[in-house]
Amino acid sequence: MDYLDLEAERLKLDPQEAKVCLKCDRCNAEIYENQEYYLYERDCLCEQCFDEIQSDEKKECERIAGEDNGD
Numbered sequence: 001m002d003y004l005d006l007e008a009e010r011l012k013l014d015p016q017e018a019k020v021c022l023k024c025d026r027c028n029a030e031i032y033e034n035q036e037y038y039l040y041e042r043d044c045l046c047e048q049c050f051d052e053i054q055s056d057e058k059k060e061c062e063r064i065a066g067e068d069n070g071d
Contacts, residue, residue, distance in 0.1 A: 025044050
């Protein structure tokens, strides 16, 4: 393997060397090329922000069978 091959491999493995493609609309984190992101209500979200939103929504919907939830 020559130097150019090694450098190309290093760039693939180091996410900080990857091209920034997007920014999270909630926390402004950089989203790099080939990194997963989420479209949620027209916002571009990083994985952490998406997980937080999903967790909050899950809590709002949570009920316990047999307990009076006031509805």
